[in-house]
Amino acid sequence: MTEPRPHGSARPGGRTARTRAAVLAAAQEELSTQDYASLTVDLLAQRSGVHAATIRRRWRTVEGVITDLLSEHGTSAIPIPDTGDLRGDLHVMAGNIAGFHASPGNRRLVEGMVAAAAREPGAAQVLRETFAGRLRQVSVLLERAVAREEVPPDTDTVEVIAALGAPFYYRLLISRRPLDAELVRTSAESAYLAATHGVFRRAEGAGEATPGEADGGQRRER
Known part of the structure; x- marks a missing residue:
């Protein structure tokens, strides 16, 4: 269930x-x-x-x-770019993430949800599902890059987007520092270089993540 x-x-x-x-x-x-x-x-x-x-x-x-x-x-208000180039897409997406969290209301919503998830299992489930779903949506950037042969065909597209977003949430929730232009640049460049150099290639025999795996394997079996 x-x-x-x-x-x-x-x-x-x-x-x-x-x-x-x-x-x-x-x-x-x-x-x-x-x-x-x-x-x-x-x-x-x-x-x-x-x-x-x-x-x-x-x-x-x-x-x-x-x-x-x-x-x-959720975070669905963050637009997903399509510049025709992975590097461009990742830089624009990183800027969009920073812009979304520049709003005090959006930032406090995420902070509040993380606090709620620490106390309520239902809140933790919604947090996992919201971010897992958003990662899958934004991974279209990498699917386009695979089609353009910018990254290896066995790239784990969801993990690239997770790596792009992770520095923002560390800065937002842990170090409590501004989401500045340098963070946008380094996050986008790090994700781009890692993806194009094959860092995110799936291990041999690994397939696409199932919905349960994509949100950390926290779903119960039906």
């Missing part, structure tokens, strides 16, 4: 959908002005106009609201 979706993450219609939209919008607005640690159910109730008891009944906690917000928006 698969793990259930986090509480509050269903997508109903009518009045319930309006309630959900109001609370998620309130959370996003609050994150644009203050840190995740300052969020409370009462603040969300005040901004959204939804009674605090309703929020607690549906999402239980602030972590539940943040989990639902990430599952709704």
Whole structure:
């Protein structure tokens, strides 16, 4: 059996959908002005106009609201470039990642989700699935590069994108330093040079990652 979706993450219609939209919008607005640690159910109730008891009944906690917000928006707002050249694509993509996290609300959403994932299994599942899905989407950059014979045909396309993004999340979550132009340049160049020199070639006999493997093998078997 698969793990259930986090509480509050269903997508109903009518009045319930309006309630959900109001609370998620309130959370996003609050994150644009203050840190995740300052969020409370009462603040969300005040901004959204939804009674605090309703929020607690549906999402239980602030972590539940943040989990639902990430599952709704994730990092899909980061555009995927198509410059016709892998080096160009990786540099533009790195710039887009930095630009996305330049928004305080986006940065705090990721910070809040990582904090929530440390406490709630449902939040951890959403975090894994969101980032694994996004890696698969962006790996189209490498699939195009394989077709243009810029990288070996057995390149692990998902791992190249993971390597491109990893320095940003280290800087964002661990060292707490700015995501500057030099980070954009070095991340893109490192991923490009490694990919074109065959660093990310799959081991002999290894195939494409299954959806469960792509998110760290955390899914339960059906």
